[in-house]
């Protein structure tokens with residue numbers, strides 16, 4: 406699923422990955438190694454850093470790790486700009502996704518790509534909606550604050566991205582816990598306003 410998603414992303418240049426976790430996705434990023442100059446991984450959970458750095462080494466990726474939240478990173482590095490920004494299952498864990506999206510937009514180069522792969526709040530399917538509500542407390546507890554119902558796809562609509570590709574993927578196959586929709590967003594910041 407993530408491999409297919411990354412095919413649309415055009416991972417290149419200076420990459421910012423927020424909420425990298427233990428680096429489980431770095432193996433997919435390594436498929437695009439020849440197009441990548443540098444990857445800045447932003448991860449506040451220090452218990453995941455050793456594994457993350459081990460994986461970066463294993464896949465020979467030019468990774469630099471920022472220990473902290475994206476909000477802290479953006480405050481410390483207001484002038485940095487990235488060609489590609491990725492986030493996989495991160496906005497569902499942050500306290501204020503709109504503040505983070507604002508920040509991501511401002512550190513994205515003109516013409517750069519923002520790519521998010523997220524849980525999304527169920528809206529139209531009653532059964533999936535009920536399942537999601539029932540599983541929410543369990544998921545919040547075991548997922549370290551990951552709120553399946555936090556992000557609305559419409560949050561991203563107010564940003565004026567170009568070439569937007571949106572996809573909703575329903576995953577019935579794995580565990581009941583994952584019986585929710587995923588939302589994939591890939592968009593470019595316009596070259597001119």
Ligand SMILES: C[S@@+](CC[C@H](N)C(=O)[O-])C[C@H]1O[C@@H](n2cnc3c(N)ncnc32)[C@H](O)[C@@H]1O
Pocket residue numbers: 423424425426427429430447448449450453473474475476492493494495498499500548551
């Ligand atoms: C559900 S995990 C996903 C990890 C990884 N991206 C993956 O797909 O396995 C969410 C990650 O986001 C991190 N996180 C939470 N709030 C964050 C923030 N404000 N800025 C950056 N990362 C954050 C958490 O520490 C956690 O590692």
